[in-house]
Amino acid sequence: MSRLSALLIALASLTLISTPTPAAPLELNKGDRICLVGNALGERMQHQNSWESLLHQRFAAKQLVVRNLCFPGDEPFLRIRSQNFGEPDVHLAHSKADVVLYFFGFNESFAGEAGLESFREEMTRLVQETQEKNYSGEGNPRVVLISPIAFEDIGDPNVTSGAEQNRNLEAYTKVLKEVAGKTGAGFVDLYHPTKTLFENSKEQLTLNGCHLNEDGYRALAPILNEGLFGSGGPTQVDPAVKAEVDDKNFHWWHRYRAVNGYSIYGARGTAGSDGTYRNREVMEREREILDQMTANRDQRIWAVAQGQQVADKVDDGNTLPFINPKTNVGGDDDVNAKRGKLGSLDYLTSAEQMKHFKLPKGYEIQLVASEEQFPELANPVSLNFDNKGRLWVSTMQSYPHWKPKTELADKLLIFEDHDKDGRADECKVFADGLHQPTGFEIGRGGVYVAMQPDILYLKDTDGDDKADVRIRQLIGFDSADTHHGLAAFEWGPGGNLYFQEGTFKYSQVESPYGLTRLHEAGIWKYDPRTERFGVHVNFAFSNPWGHVFDKWGQDFIADASPGYSFWAAPLSGRIDYPLKHPGGTQHRRLAKETGGDPKFLFPTFYKKRTRPSAGCEIISSRHFPDDVQGNFLVTNCIGDRAVLNHKVREEGSGFVGEEVEPLVSCEDGNFRPVDVQMAPDGSIYIVDWHNALIGHLQHNLRDPNRDHSHGRIWRVTYKDRPLIEPPQIAGASIEQLLKLLKEPEDRTRYRARRELAERKTSDVLPQLKRWMDLLSANHADYEHHLLESLWVHQTHNNVNMPLLEQLLQAKDHRARAAATRVLSFWINDVSNPLQLVSRQIADSHPRVRLEAVRALSFMEGEAAMELALEVLANDVDDYLQYTLDETMRALEQ
Secondary structure, three states, X not given: OOHHHHHHHHHHHHHHHHOOOOXXXXXXXXXXXXXXXXXXXXXXXXXXXXXXXXXXXXXXXXOOEEEEOOOOOOOOOOOOOOOOOOOHHHHHHHOOOOEEEEEOOOHHHHHHHHHHHHHHHHHHHHHHHHHOOOOOOXXXXXXXXXXXXXXXXXOOOOOOOOHHHHHHHHHHHHHHHHHHHHHOOEEEOOHHHHHHHHHHOOOOOEOXXXXXXHHHHHHHHHHHHHHHHOOOOOOOOXXXXXXXXXXXXXXXXXXXXXXXXXXXXXXXXXXXXXXXXXXXXXXXXXXXXXXXXXXXXXXXXXXHHXXXXXXXXXXXXXXXXXXXXXXXXXXXOOHHXXXXXOOOOOOOOHHHHHOOEEOOOOEEEEEEEEOOOOOOOOOEEEEEEOOOOOEEEEXXXXXXXXXXXXXXXXXEEEEEOOXXXXXXXXXXXXXEEEOOOOOEEEEXXXXXXXXXXXXXXXXXXXXXXXXXXXXXXXXXXXXXXXXXXXXXXXXXXXXOEEEEEOOOOEEEEEEOOEEEEEEOOEEEEEEOOOOEEEEEEOEOOOOEEEEEEOOOOXXXXXXXXXXXXXXXXXXXXXXXXXXXXXXXXXXXHHHHHHOXXXXXXXXXXXXXXXXXXXXXXXXXXXXXXXXXXXXXXXXXXOOOOEEEEEEEEEEOOEEEEEEEEEEEEEOOOOOOEEEEEEOOOOOEEEXXXXXXXOOOOOOOOOOOOOOOOOOEEEEEEEOOOOOOOOOOOOOOOHHHHHHHOOOOOHHHHHHHHHHHHHOOHXXXXXXXXXXXXXXXXXXXXXXXXXXXXXXXXXXXOOXXXXXXXXXXXXXXXXXXXXXXXXXXXXXXXXXXXXXXXXXXXXXXXXXXXXXXXXXHOOOOOHHHHHHHHHHHHOOOOHHHHHHHHHHHHHXXX
16 A cells, blocks of 8 residues: 555544544435536545545445536626536536536625625525426435535645635635525535645645645545444445446546537537538437446446456447538538638648748748658647747647547647758657647646647646646636637746637636636736636636737737737737727627627727638747747638748737738638747747648538648748757746846846746756846846846745836836836735836836826725826827726726
8 A cells, every 4th residue: 555545544543533424424316416516626526536436435335426517717697608508407407417416605605794695595495496406307316415625724825725715715615504494405524624625644645735636636535424424334445346436437428528519509419411410410419429438437337337348349339320411621612712711632741832832032931840750740739849949749639629529639749850851750648638639738747738728737747748637627617619719829928828718608716815717718827836816807808819928028919710820918908807998800790798889899909811821920039030030920720821030029018910911821721820929049930730620610520521630830940041059948047047047038048037936946046036136237228137137036935125116117118018007916915016016107118108007997985096196297199098098997897
């Protein structure tokens, strides 16, 4: 027995002693169907399956069915969902619930004492209404209220200890017990036994203080079962039973939380017609098949739990047949061909494709990797470079949607170029079995990967370049549409991880500091050090797939479907759900709910000529000519099939772009550039999705001509200028990394900051101070060097007030604006925020004033409102007026 297993047995035994035994344990009948409903505590129990495994082991002969209907962020009567997902009763009836386990109280507890009475009323109403239903056709369901767990103090000074949260959680647990007594529902107190568990454990049992990790769920399982059914029953999970439960819940998960819901039961279910079948008919059949496959696995669970032998492979021969639509590609009336959206079903080799590229004079393109050499490179969608300088690519062979009975084989790949000729020599599979990894980012010792509705954290602990740790780090994102999925992962200069999702999505994400809701598109931000989570841009985009920061921390966004690109600062002030900043391409559709003039369209920073767009990048490389430095690149994957190029200049508070000759375009209609990034050697790498068909709306999700095998990576260089010698980052000393913060290439500094974020704060900050002390105030980039230092402090959650105040008064307005942005993050950590902002409100440059008004949106009270209005003492351009209007709206909420 491992040390950890022994510890968990001891802890479980300890807490079982203190677990209140219910006066009337839940009685189960043979064939009962148990549904879990509520928040993330319950939702994670279909991925960490210890509790359900023990349930079947204890009641092996009862042939119980468990269906998990939980969503992170759910509250008794506020459970946001994408269009036509179905009301809770619909899913309880579909599952024929005999027993309903309600997991509520965590998200509601952040309202504190003021929210107790409302919570009491809502829970009473919910229980009484549920008790009147007949989901199974066999009578009223039995209801049990499951309290929230306690908050664990994980001993990290960057993360809340949970003391205040525990006071609230205990109070909300008490309310649940009272409601159960009043309504005759069952009740399980998890708060008190888990508080004891956490206090006696030498191992961390949560991810972040409030969400259990795998060991935590293993320890919780016997506690919950004792609370539900009384003493007795196994406390150790049978691995054979758990393997069957895992498989069953995998199939149920893909049925209940089906990706592309908007193209199944939502409005786009009517799209994709082949003349007979639409998306809805084809994909609802697959959900029926998944129901049948789930039921087949229920029977295996019962058999294994009773010690019976089962076949190695599940027999799914009893399921309905798939509906296989005909293609809508080809013929004289092919509308997508007429619109220029269709490529060619006759795929060119990469050598032939090379002949069809067009580049400006002096530029050349080279193949880095293709499916011809590396079959794993099927449907590549996103790229990045690690701190060793290696190329990483995520692939989506299953796009647009995993099909039941097939292998789930989307991947995260590492490419090695051993001879440094720009051509990949080796491909390693870092992670397999992913599903629609639309975006990823490296950092904090591992990799964050989108796998909607989750973000996984993957880590290689033994150095073999294969992930052996896989954690559902962030959950609660919507799964309405895979090509509106989580994308454009980017570290901000101050250490936040940013990522985006598109319209039709309704997401709820829990954190140690409370619940965040976002609907109909936006940009998220997450600080892995503090576990703070929130919204960066709350705006009705169509489908943002590009996000990049310039040298001074100003960020720019590419919205794919309309091909629009925006300067982010005016859009990134606070505005809370269900409101949104007005002016996005979906704003007219949503304005009644989200506020603002439905006719208003927020300005793009350059005139759009073609659409759509995807990834974006800023040229910053001595390898390329001076006249393109700072240019904004955006990939265009349908209209021009090119990497578009734009000069950018400052104007007023914001920026203005002007399109110039594309970096690269291609006459091969299958060239689908979807991501772009500056490489460590200063060249530019491009992901080529390489598919004749593209998009959800134009073709059936199961159109037989969707390609699942092609994919290419290209590299653009400049003939007459040398490449950059890639600096050592991985394994470099802190002193060496700090020197790299002076390098002119944005991505070099980006990767150096990413590496510094992984080093111990106690090692970084003293050396950072020495580095700052040696900076020359006469250097042309002195203030930018100080700004890099400020960002490192922010990344390490260290408020350096002297440095902040120095930069708030810098000579360069770009440094003052950036420092004001940092102040907006520290607004609750400084003693004099209004005084600091007031100086910036009166700054001589409009961008600094705009950043100051934006910062006030994160405050409250009349003093903040009055200060914001002081910006009117100077000239106000359209961007600044918009920011002022939205800040006033936020402060009036």
